[in-house]
Amino acid sequence: KAGVTQTPRYLIKTRGQQVTLSCSPISGHRSVSWYQQTPGQGLQFLFEYFSETQRNKGNFPGRFSGRQFSNSRSEMNVSTLELGDSALYLCASSLGGRTNTEAFFGQGTRLTVV
Amino acid sequence: SQQGEEDPQALSIQEGENATMNCSYKTSINNLQWYRQNSGRGLVHLILIRSNEREKHSGRLRVTLDTSKKSSSLLITASRAADTASYFCATQTSGSRLTFGEGTQLTVNP
Numbered sequence: 001k002a003g004v005t006q007t008p009r010y011l012i013k014t015r016g017q018q019v020t021l022s023c024s025p026i027s028g029h030r031s032v033s034w035y036q037q038t039p040g041q042g043l044q045f046l047f048e049y050f051s052e053t054q055r056n057k058g059n060f061p062g063r064f065s066g067r068q069f070s071n072s073r074s075e076m077n078v079s080t081l082e083l084g085d086s087a088l089y090l091c092a093s094s095l096g097g098r099t100n101t102e103a104f105f106g107q108g109t110r111l112t113v114v
Numbered sequence: 115s116q117q118g119e120e121d122p123q124a125l126s127i128q129e130g131e132n133a134t135m136n137c138s139y140k141t142s143i144n145n146l147q148w149y150r151q152n153s154g155r156g157l158v159h160l161i162l163i164r165s166n167e168r169e170k171h172s173g174r175l176r177v178t179l180d181t182s183k184k185s186s187s188l189l190i191t192a193s194r195a196a197d198t199a200s201y202f203c204a205t206q207t208s209g210s211r212l213t214f215g216e217g218t219q220l221t222v223n224p
Contacts, residue, residue, distance in 0.1 A: 004156075031210045043202065043214035056211050088154060094210045101210050102147065105157040 002027065004093045006106035013113050018079040021109045025072050025093030031055075032074035033103065034066060037088040046089075049074050050096045081113045120203060120215040128223050133190040135218040137203030138183075144206050146179055146186050151200045151217075160188075160201075193222045 005024040013019050025032050033056075034046040045058040049068035066076040078085055088110050092103040121136045139146070145164045149157040163170045163179045163186070170177045176189040190197055200219050204212040 006156075033210055033212070035212075035214075042216050043204075043212075045211050045213065048210050050210070056209050058211075090156060092157075092210070092212070096210060101206070102159055102162050103210060103212060104159055105149075107156040108154075110154070 004091060004104055004106035006089075006091050006109050008109060009107065010110045011112065013081050013111065015081055015083060015113055017081050018077060019081060019111060020075055020077050021089055021091075021111075023074045023076075023091030023093075023106060025074070025091075026104055029093040029095055029104075030072055031094045031096030031101070032068055032072065033092040033094070034074070034076050035090045035092065036060075037090060037108075038086075043090070046076065078111075083113050085111065086113045087111060120201075120218045122218060123216070124219045124221070126221040126223065127193060129193060129195055131193055131222075133193050133197070133220055133222070135188045135201050135203075135220070137186045137188070137215050139186075139203075139205045139213075139215075140184065141205075141207060143181075144208070146177075147204045147206065147212065148175075148177060148186075148188050149202045149204060151202065153199075157202065190220075193220075195222050195224045198222045 007022045031050045033048040036044045048056040052068045063079045068074045088108045090108045091106045094101045094103045147162045148160040174191045179186045200217045202217045203215045
């Protein structure tokens with residue numbers, strides 16, 4: 001079974017630009033969650049999508065958005081990039097149950113904003 | 115914000131020794147999970163322990179959970195250089211959302 005695939009692996013963007021990251025979950029998984037990892041803040045939850053609907057949202061500004069397609073693939077978008085958005089963005093795939101659900105992570109997208 | 119704290123922040127041991135990492139959290143949980151991360155890469159799921167379980171084993175890993183103290187520990191026995199990584203605990207209260215600790219950096223010296 002293929003794992004979680006994130007593309008691209010690396011990105012360099014300029015302040016003010018926008019960026020779109022992609023995540024393909026494990027086949028059969030209906031939940032996709034996104035996390036931001038930085039040295040200062042650690043791993044922070046961005047949002048979760050289940051069956052094309054946002055089911056949960058972390059404490060991030062509206063510049064961070066996402067969506068999920070009917071095949072469960074998900075994208076996240078960051079508009080008006082700031083230097084502080086430089087981070088490793090991780091996508092997690094799970095079956096989507098309400099409890100006791102193991103999450104499987106992709107390799108991440110390393111975003112650098114200059 | 116982080117759910118809890120991990121202790122120690124960094125741990126350096128020799129190959130063959132055991133490594134113990136601790137995690138504390140603040141709220142009631144459905145389960146607690148441990149993950150490993152190698153240098154800036156993705157997280158690898160190690161083990162999930164439910165709130166009604168006290169101990170769980172997987173190969174060289176042993177996890178305990180004390181819900182009365184809101185704490186968990188991860189024991190890696192007979193460590194290897196390949197175990198060098200950051201280890202994170204994460205709690206799950208509802209849905210698929212995970213709240214992570216700050217992590218323990220484990221270095222296993224050959």
